[in-house]
Amino acid sequence: MRPEVLAGIGGFGALVEISRKYQEPVLVSGTDGVGTKLKLAFELNRHDTIGIDLVAMSVNDILVQGAEPLFFLDYFATGKLALDTAEAVISGIATGCEQAGCALIGGETAEMPGMYADGEYDLAGFAVGVVEKSKVIGGQAVAAGDVVLGLASSGAHSNGYSLVRKLIELSGIALDSDFHGRPFADAVMAPTRIYVKPLLSLMQALAVKGMAHITGGGITGNLPRCLPDGVAARIDASSWTRPPLFDWLQQAGNVEPGEMLRTFNCGIGMCVVVAAADAQSAVAHLQASGETVWQIGEIVARPAGAEQVLYS
Known part of the structure; x- marks a missing residue:
């Protein structure tokens, strides 16, 4: 719940006012689903974190434009309602909203x-x-x-799961097998990280110039969405620690490095662009908020005809 909510669950619509702390408020909205990660949830009968994924995909998207999430609504559709499953899913949605600081209003x-x-x-x-x-x-x-910072992901988040599921099938790996000290299922089902509170705090502390939520398309497809035409981002793909899941996916599917970076987040769930003079302070601030963060690249003048993400 948030103080702006005037009437929540129960009515035909929920009423939310805009806080008076804003002089010229702009509403920012986003919508998404979880995709074929749901298929693994069905197979494993694990429904308690899929709701976190659902919330994360929308709140992280609106966050990158500087917005503080106010509220969230979900749509749950099924053939025949299983109360235990629905309760687990909605409990996860509530947890995701709590992590994002937004109200679940219906x-x-x-x-x-x-x-x-x-x-x-x-x-x-x-x-x-x-x-x-x-x-x-x-x-x-x-x-x-300017400098590009990368915030660690918790895993594959909610993208690329058609390929993930195919590689699980082709490799024959058991979902309950040990994978670097935990069950493989835990690695592949880790819920999407929600970056709202640390980044809202960072925006209060210093000037954030651009942000990109790294979803389908990876860094290659998403970072250009926050770059003007005349610049490119030169990214050092060896500058961060990849979770073991991505090494397994690359080996199991014999996936080219460039294709990995176009398909998965590869360990970076959010990119943040700040001035070079603010980079050290930004890293310290994010680390103090509990984030794992690396300086993964820099902004350069875009060579003629070049892509907007250049890897070194």
Whole structure:
């Protein structure tokens, strides 16, 4: 819950006012699902963290434009409602909202016989946040000489799971087998990290020029979304520690390094662009907030005809 919520669950619509601390409030919205990671949840009968994934995909998206998430609504659809499963899923959604500091103000549970196989369901959700108009982060201020910081992911988050599932099938790996000291299922089902509170705090402390949530398309596809046309990001792919899951995926599928960086987050769930003079302070601030962070690259003038992400 948040103080802005006037009427929550129970009505046909939920009422939320915009805090008076904003002089020129801009609403920022985002929507997403969890994708085929749900298939692994069904197979493992593990539904308690998939709701965190759902919230994370939307709140991390609106965060990168400087927005503080205000509220979240979910849509849960199934053929026949299994109360234990629904309770586990919605409990995870509530946990994700708590991590993001936003209110869970309602949603929809739809029972549609014949639409889904027994024991299966689909999830979607959306978040709405608010940012002061003068503080919207669009990347226009990014310039050559700035620094790119990478915040550690918890794993594959919620992207690339069609390939993940295919490689699990082809390799024959047991989901309960030991994988670097924990069950493989724990590594592959680790919930998406929610970066809201540490990055909102960072934005209060110093000027953040650009941010990119690293989802489908990896760093290659997402970092350019916060870069102006005249610059590129030169990224050192050896500058951070990859979780063992990505090494396994690359080996199991014989995936080229460039394709890995276009498909998975490869250990970086969020990129943050700051001035070089602020980089050390930003790293210290994020580490104090519990994040693992590396300086993974720099912004350079974009060579003619070059891509906007250059790897070294």
